[in-house]
Amino acid sequence: MLKRFFILCSGADTSILESCSNGEQNKYAGIGATVFFTAVMASIAASYALYTVFDNYFTAAFFGLIWGLLIFNLDRFIVSTIKKKDNFLDELLQASPRIILAIIIAIVISKPLELKIFEKEIDRVLLEQKNDYTLANKEQIATQFTPVINGIDQEIGALKEEIATKETEVNDLYETYIAEAEGRKGTEIIGKGPVYKEKREKHDAALEELVALKKNNAEKIATLENQKVQLATEYETQVDNSQPIIDNFDGLMARINALNELPWLPSFFIFLLFLAIETSPIFAKLISPKGEYDFKLQDAEGEIRTWVEQKEGQRAVVLQTDFDINDRVYGDLTEEEELYAYKKKVAREMMKKQQDAFYKKQTGIL
Template structure:
């Protein structure tokens, strides 16, 4: 247990030599260190899962996860250890604000991949729906690309066939009129093959000849159009066959699926925000513990320790200035005055 406590104390970034002088602060800094450690641990899991969804490589995911976790751990450790307690809440809160904002940003980055893993069973069916929608969109795009040519060819073929049909109808009408003139059921109402019949029969024969000519010409053109139509349809079929049902499994697709689920279900939306707030609370906990805790013996000893370094620095500068003034004692008055003023200014700064 003692080894674990020591490990968490080192995670907190506290000075171990100072903590030994104030054992009452051990539990507080052990708790801060544990929070920092587990934040880094969650970050490692989050980074590993995020990279695994991209490359499907366990070793790459583990390596990146460890690196990401260590980076977040080191950053959190620095954020907490760099904060100083002075007993002035407003000033401390102002100084801690950038650290809190950074902690919130880190928590959002950490939470998102873990959230995707938590809701993986709900996300998988939504990914299948998205894949089907994507494939349908691709099919519609392919059809649209070839539909214009298909429609124009069909219209041209139908126009040629209609022209033949109209000519055949006209021919049939003229043949009927000539027949009725011949048997006396129409026209002059006299059964004969006289001049009137011959004129009507000539019109019917001319219509027949026109029909044959148009039929021959249009059928030739229809065959060309049908070959073009068949070629266009074959190209469309090839383009359809070339479409692949891509597997949507990347982090962007999963975040899109998660967004759609939260829009469709209020329960999912609440769960999403609860997880986000949980990680924000975990990530910002060490900072807030530092803020709300009273100024303790450790903070006083740390201030004394840092003050000793400051005093030592001033003493060293004063000693060096004195030595410099002694070395320049034989200089002209104006040079001694200039050097002395400059050294005093550096000491005051």
Template sequence: MKKINQFFWFCSGANFNILKRAPTENNKYFGIGGAIFFTGILATISAAYALFTIFQSIWFALAFGVIWGLMIFNLDRFIVSSMRKRNHAWSEWKMALPRLTMAIILALVISKPLELKIFEREINRKLDEQKTLMIAESKEALKTGFTEIDDLEIQKDSLKSEVNKAKDYRDKLQQEYDLERFGTKTDGTSGIVGLGSNAKKKEQQLDAAQNNLSELSSKTQEKIDELDEEIKRIVMLRAAEFEKIQPNIDGFDGLAARIDALAVLTSESKALRLANLMIILLFIAVETAPIFVKIISPRGPYDELLDLAEKGVEVYANEKTVKLVSESEERLKEMKVKYEI
């Protein structure tokens, strides 16, 4: 237990020798040290997650996460240990304001990667939506770059339209031929039953239309097959272009993309925005807690003993300065007498 106490006293930046002489202050500095230590731990986790998101390497992320956590720990320790209790509230607040500003900035930096982890599922869902949209936009953009497909499809439709016209003409002649054979009276038929001269004439027209349709269908099909092959080739080129873009879309899950997705989510959902704000405020509270403890705590025995120790150093330094100046003046006098200056 003694080692744990000393460890957290070290984290608080307190002087062991002085703190041992002020036992009533032990718990206060134990708590301050604990807050600083766990802030460093959170900073390590936060940085490790952020770096893992960027580099996808757990060992690299852990190594730099520990370095970042130690840096935040040391900075927090310095901020708290550099504050002094002087029984002057306004001067203490003025001294604390830049430290509080720094603590709030650190809290915001530390909290952001952990926010991303807490809302990871929602962010992944939003990223999937954005990826789907990016895929659709990319395909649409590629279509505008391969307009040849539309031109070829128009040519196919034109060829099919010619065949359909020939087929409609053949069907019309077939209908007239049938009406003529069965003696149905119309504007284009005689109304005489049987294969008369009119029926034979219409049969000849029908055979010619059928032959023309067969010949046209054969030639048109060849052209359509050629157009289909060309369309297939262009589609493959378009697919190859999309495959080049696909990795960029699949890799759209980096740190910046996740931060942007979180911003979109918080703008869309009031509940999520409130939850995100509570997390930020929690980290700010944790980061600024040691400073506020220093400010609101009354001046205690530790502060008195620390001032006394610093005053002793100051007095000793002044005495040494006066002594050195005095000795220097004596030596100068001796030199003036000796050399009759």
């Protein structure tokens, strides 16, 4: 049962192979088993690759099964269409397009399995890339807010500088009227005279202005600080909204690119393994000598080819004979007086009718 199934997978003609020896049947059963298990590996690889895309087991398994059947059909077609010839170079030339197709299939099959085998290493590379993208994303978003925040900081600094300047002015006026009272400066008369009062009033007026300035500037600074808080909140919101995009940066293409960041030698050996599996049925047929099945298949095809050529030759002879007979028949008819007289009579009547119709038409015009 299993042997018959694998022979069916090999694409061999079962009606011919059943009449061959067990060794010949086992050879094609082995070829069919290789084709079958290659399709199974292709289905598994495609299912994993599609799972990284759809994140759904059922969808990935369904399309993976379809892909496995497609690879099975291609491999079966490739193996079954290779015919043994008397010259190895002719066989190799015949198999070269199929070998190229087998290489492409091996690449397609091996790549998803490489992604699964090196999954942990790929996750590490992806984590580093995500961290880099996160930092770059924060810097890029910060460039939108930095000029505005710098402008606000400059305004706050200007308001504080204005208060500091006013405080310096008030302190100078305070020192001036105190020095006047102590007789150290100004009139150098100790006591609170008219000059002292004038300077004291000037200081008090400046002090009132300082108090009012502090109040107004404090309100402005508070407003600007609130703006900075709002900008910081907007910045965090944009970072939080864009972070899921970075977190989901682990699709099929991202994983393939991450795999390319790893050392190439292990991946290359895995590719060689699948290439050997995929091309083994082809090379098995190429390097094996002509077997009993090949001779019987060649004999059956030659018999059909000869029969077709015979039918084509017979049809050509029949057609040429028919042409020759027709030529003789029509040649004999040209010499019969009865047929000539009948055709002459019909032609005379036709010309009369045409002349009568022309006469009636001309009479109607006049």
